[in-house]
Amino acid sequence: MDIEKYIASGILELYIAGALSAEENLDVQHYALQYPEIQKEIEAIEEAMLQLTKSTSPELSDTSFKKVLSRLDDTIPFLPATSEKRIPWASYVGWAASLLLIIGMTWLYLQNNDLKSEIELTNKENEDLQQTITKTQNTIVEKEALLQELRNKNVTVVALGGQKVAPTSFAKAYWNKNKGQGIIDSQGLPTPPAGYTYQIWSLTLDPLTPTSLGLLDNFDTDTSKMFTLPNTNDSQAFGITLEPEGGSPTPTMEQLYVLGTVGHMFLL
Amino acid sequence: MNLDDLIQQFQQKDKIAFEKLYTMYAENICGVINTIIQNPERAEELCQDVFVKIWEKSDSYNPTKGRFFTWILNIARNTAIDELRSKTHKNQKKNLHVHSLVGIFEKREDLNSKVDTIGIQTLLKGLKEKCMLLIDLLYYKGYTQKEVAKELNTPIGTIKTRIRSCISEIRKNMKL
Numbered sequence: 001m002d003i004e005k006y007i008a009s010g011i012l013e014l015y016i017a018g019a020l021s022a023e024e025n026l027d028v029q030h031y032a033l034q035y036p037e038i039q040k041e042i043e044a045i046e047e048a049m050l051q052l053t054k055s056t057s058p059e060l061s062d063t064s065f066k067k068v069l070s071r072l073d074d075t076i077p078f079l080p081a082t083s084e085k086r087i088p089w090a091s092y093v094g095w096a097a098s099l100l101l102i103i104g105m106t107w108l109y110l111q112n113n114d115l116k117s118e119i120e121l122t123n124k125e126n127e128d129l130q131q132t133i134t135k136t137q138n139t140i141v142e143k144e145a146l147l148q149e150l151r152n153k154n155v156t157v158v159a160l161g162g163q164k165v166a167p168t169s170f171a172k173a174y175w176n177k178n179k180g181q182g183i184i185d186s187q188g189l190p191t192p193p194a195g196y197t198y199q200i201w202s203l204t205l206d207p208l209t210p211t212s213l214g215l216l217d218n219f220d221t222d223t224s225k226m227f228t229l230p231n232t233n234d235s236q237a238f239g240i241t242l243e244p245e246g247g248s249p250t251p252t253m254e255q256l257y258v259l260g261t262v263g264h265m266f267l268l
Numbered sequence: 269m270n271l272d273d274l275i276q277q278f279q280q281k282d283k284i285a286f287e288k289l290y291t292m293y294a295e296n297i298c299g300v301i302n303t304i305i306q307n308p309e310r311a312e313e314l315c316q317d318v319f320v321k322i323w324e325k326s327d328s329y330n331p332t333k334g335r336f337f338t339w340i341l342n343i344a345r346n347t348a349i350d351e352l353r354s355k356t357h358k359n360q361k362k363n364l365h366v367h368s369l370v371g372i373f374e375k376r377e378d379l380n381s382k383v384d385t386i387g388i389q390t391l392l393k394g395l396k397e398k399c400m401l402l403i404d405l406l407y408y409k410g411y412t413q414k415e416v417a418k419e420l421n422t423p424i425g426t427i428k429t430r431i432r433s434c435i436s437e438i439r440k441n442m443k444l
Contacts, residue, residue: 010428013435017406018338019413029332046337048438049407050296053341055388056372057299057380058308060315065290068319069283 006031007041016045146183146226154178158238160258165242166190171258173238175231182213182231182238189257191220192242198257199247200229203237205261210239215247237261275336279326290319293337295380297344303368304348304408314351318344345410369404370397391441399434406431 014020015028032039149155155176162169170188175181184200192198198216203209214229241248242255277285297318302311321343329339373392380387392400405411405419417424 008429008432010430010432013431014406014413014428016335016338017410017431018334018342019406019411019416021412022333025334026332029334042335044439045435046335048435048442049341050337051386051442052388052391052403052438053296053299053303053407054385055299055380055391056303057295058302058311059380060294060298060312064294064312064316065287065319068290068316068323069287071316071320072283072323 001031001035003035003037007038012038012042012045015042016049143224146224149176149181149183149228150174152176152179156262158260158262160238160240160260162188163256163259165255166257169257171240171260173260175235175238175262180230180232182229184216184227184229184238184240185225186216186219186227186240187225189216189219189225189240195245196242197245197247198240199243199251200227201239201241201251202231202233202235203239204234205236210251212247212249212251213238215243216240235262271336272331275329275331279329281323281326286323289322289336293340294319295385296337297340299380300341300344300408301348301351303372304345305351306368306372310351311348314347315344318347321347341407342410345408349409368408370400373400386442390444391438393441393444395434395437398430399437402427402431402434 011020011024011028015025020028028038028042032042155174158173158175160171160173166189168188169190172185174183174185176183182200186198189198198219200213200216201210202213203211211233213231213233214227216227219225237260239251239259240257241251241253242257243252274285274288278289294315298311298315301314301318302308305311305314318340322340325343329336369392373388402416402420405416406413411419413424413427416422416427420427422430
């Protein structure tokens, strides 16, 4: 290759101008590497153009490069890939904390509800116990009163023996004549059949005159089987008959369960 | 440090290398722009724009495709030509000489008065207007050899030998 002719062709001037085709550009590069004369000539042409372009420059201020530098950080994104892929821990931790708080609050709420129902239950139990105590106290008072009644010196005890329809039955009448009150202990009577009730009669014997003292109502539910009835009669005997519910005006003698005469056993 | 290493460091976003390149080429870039737009203040601003672009586009420079100077020269003239086409510039209604290098030469003043700088009057001394036109088209307007041949209705071979002789004259003037 004729190097001088190649240089003289003017292709290197066009190379510096950037006016060559890509192909010619590669040729120049290739020859420049191969022939130092060509490389040297390229640098000389460039130097001429550097001088020419420099000669028309305005005077640059001292801050000119600083102004360029100050714009670089704004325009160059730093590590965009890593910052995008960064895991947003703060966000995750925030959500996790919120979730834990919700779980905690719910748990406390449920616990509180449980405790509330427990307190309610205990309160109710307390009430029940209180009622039981009151009931028991009342029962004791009643029993005490009853016992006092039975122990009264004016009380006449009448034993009522079992009759034909119920030979094993028995009852007792505690009659306080002064007070006009009789207490019937009917523990020895069987539970009356449905639709029937026991009726207690005061009897005078000559002539035989029965007077109803009342009904032994709620016989099966009254656990003590002690019935207090008014009796202002001059009773000579007491009898208990089984009568249809509501009682009868006169005793049904066929259903006489127990009978006992006053003074027959004790006269106090 | 040689130019190739400096350019390599700059391409790795080394700001110190970038500043060295700025110091080396700022006046050339600003001079190109000023020759084209003939407005020294605006030229300095555009010159800064060019260096920001150079930094941003550093990856796109490939040493196997041409000289670094050729690469930044291309960015500078494109920026300046865009300015000429912009509204801002048109509104100033400057009556520019069609051929900027001739226009700037005819002002008969040396813009850059630094000691190490050879004045434009010296550099272009004795050059024919045809030479200045050719330099203007190829270096300042970015025409390809084909475009110049078509514009001047001259064969490419003739264009080449003519630009060779024009640049040779400048090189002779440099030694004066």
